[in-house]
Amino acid sequence: MSFLMSRALARLVCGHHRHSVLSVRTCSTQTPATSTQTPDSSTHPTLSQVLDNVTSQLSAAQVPEPALSAQYLLSCCLLPQADLHSARPVLAQDWRQAPAQHLSPAQATTLHRLVQCRLARMPVQYILGNWDFHNITIQVRPPVFIPRPETEQLVDLVLSSLPPPVPGQHLHLLEVGPGSGAVSLAILSARQDLLVTCVERSQAAVELTRDNTSLLGLVDRLEVVQGKVEPGAQLEGLQEEYHLVFSNPPYILRKDLMALEPEISLYEDLRALDGGAKGLDVILPIIELAGEKLPKGGLLMLEVDPCHPHILPTKLESLDTSMVVDRVVEDFTGKERFMVLRKT
Amino acid sequence: MLSLRPVLPSLLRSLPSILSRHKSHIDKSSVPRLDQADLQEKVTLGSGPGGQAVNKTANAVFLKHLPTGLWVKCHQTRSVEMNRKIAKQLLVIKLDNLVNGENSVENQKKTNEKIKLERKKEKTRLKYEQRKLESLKEQSEGQDGEIS
Numbered sequence: 001m002s003f004l005m006s007r008a009l010a011r012l013v014c015g016h017h018r019h020s021v022l023s024v025r026t027c028s029t030q031t032p033a034t035s036t037q038t039p040d041s042s043t044h045p046t047l048s049q050v051l052d053n054v055t056s057q058l059s060a061a062q063v064p065e066p067a068l069s070a071q072y073l074l075s076c077c078l079l080p081q082a083d084l085h086s087a088r089p090v091l092a093q094d095w096r097q098a099p100a101q102h103l104s105p106a107q108a109t110t111l112h113r114l115v116q117c118r119l120a121r122m123p124v125q126y127i128l129g130n131w132d133f134h135n136i137t138i139q140v141r142p143p144v145f146i147p148r149p150e151t152e153q154l155v156d157l158v159l160s161s162l163p164p165p166v167p168g169q170h171l172h173l174l175e176v177g178p179g180s181g182a183v184s185l186a187i188l189s190a191r192q193d194l195l196v197t198c199v200e201r202s203q204a205a206v207e208l209t210r211d212n213t214s215l216l217g218l219v220d221r222l223e224v225v226q227g228k229v230e231p232g233a234q235l236e237g238l239q240e241e242y243h244l245v246f247s248n249p250p251y252i253l254r255k256d257l258m259a260l261e262p263e264i265s266l267y268e269d270l271r272a273l274d275g276g277a278k279g280l281d282v283i284l285p286i287i288e289l290a291g292e293k294l295p296k297g298g299l300l301m302l303e304v305d306p307c308h309p310h311i312l313p314t315k316l317e318s319l320d321t322s323m324v325v326d327r328v329v330e331d332f333t334g335k336e337r338f339m340v341l342r343k344t
Numbered sequence: 345m346l347s348l349r350p351v352l353p354s355l356l357r358s359l360p361s362i363l364s365r366h367k368s369h370i371d372k373s374s375v376p377r378l379d380q381a382d383l384q385e386k387v388t389l390g391s392g393p394g395g396q397a398v399n400k401t402a403n404a405v406f407l408k409h410l411p412t413g414l415w416v417k418c419h420q421t422r423s424v425e426m427n428r429k430i431a432k433q434l435l436v437i438k439l440d441n442l443v444n445g446e447n448s449v450e451n452q453k454k455t456n457e458k459i460k461l462e463r464k465k466e467k468t469r470l471k472y473e474q475r476k477l478e479s480l481k482e483q484s485e486g487q488d489g490e491i492s
Binding site: 064065068069072089091092123124125131132133134135145146148149150152153155156248250251252256259260261263264268272273303305306331332333335337 | 385387389393394395396397398399400401402403419420421422423424425426428
């Protein structure tokens with residue numbers, strides 16, 4: 001299925017558009033999937049039975065994380081009407097707190113639509129419309145890249161390298177490729193003395209970052225500039241200098257791009273993932289940009305592919321840059337996931 | 345006629361000791377500190393390359409205190425960092441209960457709640473006894489009035 005077609009499908013099946021978490025639209029022409037219900041509960045299954053049914057359905061279709069997905073979908077369809085457009089975070093275990101033991105007809109219809117979305121391999125985060133990242137909750141929508149859990153460590157890496165706040169002074173940081181804005185917004189939420197400029201090439205991501213910035217009340221501290229960081233790029237709207245530069249750039253190697261699961265290849269903007277043959281196509285121009293925008297001793301913090309700590313140093317030598325590798329940091333699964341570079 | 349006399353003095357005697365206990369003072373000085381070296385942490389992110397190449401919603405954090413064998417598993421939130429924070433807090437509570445027994449912060453809170461409840465009960469009992477005493481007084485005065 002092509003990328004554009006899958007986006008169309010997403011809109012048709014889930015009615016996913018900018019300003020609603022979930023909108024009620026007619027589903028595909030398929031008849032509702034028959035679920036394996038026990039005879040005595042065929043007319044009125046309990047929530048537990050519904051959960052088991054959905055889990056079996058997803059499992060049979062080889063959808064990853066069937067049990068956890070089912071819990072999220074069930075919890076989502078039980079949201080009170082009033083909360084549907086408030087983007088209230090839905091937790092997998094919410095369904096256990098539901099006052100009623102059975103689904104209303106409206107809820108059952110909603111659940112059916114959500115299940116169709118998940119059967120089409122739409123990521124749970126897109127189905128829910130929002131997700132948590134570090135200490136904040138943000139909206140997410142296709143095709144903008146969904147923040148990954150490992151990237152939460154990038155937030156702490158940046159924060160731990162900053163000097164203590166000085167009253168009346170601001171530190172100005174630069175992020176390349178904010179996507180949903182997750183990393184910048186989490187950093188801004190943690191410290192009041194920071195200002196961030198983001199450079200983003202995708203119009204959809206620019207809009208989502210701005211929406212999330214409004215949602216979190218950080219409009220006065222985050223600015224989004226549309227532009228692509230590439231060799232020889234003349235980016236407008238940037239300052240002369242920034243205290244620190246950080247990024248979770250596209251870093252997947254081209255050969256690994258083919259092996260991505262449908263949740264990613266069908267729904268997320270592959271430009272947010274594709275790093276080219278060696279996964280460095282965007283990283284190298286970012287390093288050059290950092291070299292221009294950082295003061296001496298200034299840091300660039302990157303999330304990378306685990307192979308990059310081994311291949312980047314040699315690549316750096318061929319670049320006309322004053323940036324050097326300062327250290328490599330592992331993520332909590334033990335993979336080399338972050339690189340810190342320093343301007344000399 | 346009920347004899348209230350034996351009951352009241354004993355109540356009055358125990359009242360000061362109940363009321364003199366400090367209100368909700370929790371001693372947190374013996375709460376154990378977690379040493380990173382003693383901890384084993386495992387995050388359920390699924391197998392595979394991780395990072396951008398994977399999109400999973402599972403982010404449960406399993407945290408074990410190696411010296412004692414105590415462990416917690418947390419999947420309360422949708423953020424891994426939040427789950428790690430909460431897992432640490434839960435583990436400290438577990439360790440505190442093991443090491444400090446009834447003096448752990450959790451058990452001190454429970455004891456304080458018990459004392460609060462007891463005080464409330466005493467208050468209600470006293471009120472009841474006082475009212476009873478007053479109504480009996482009124483009755484006996486009435487009788488005296490009639491006699492005289």
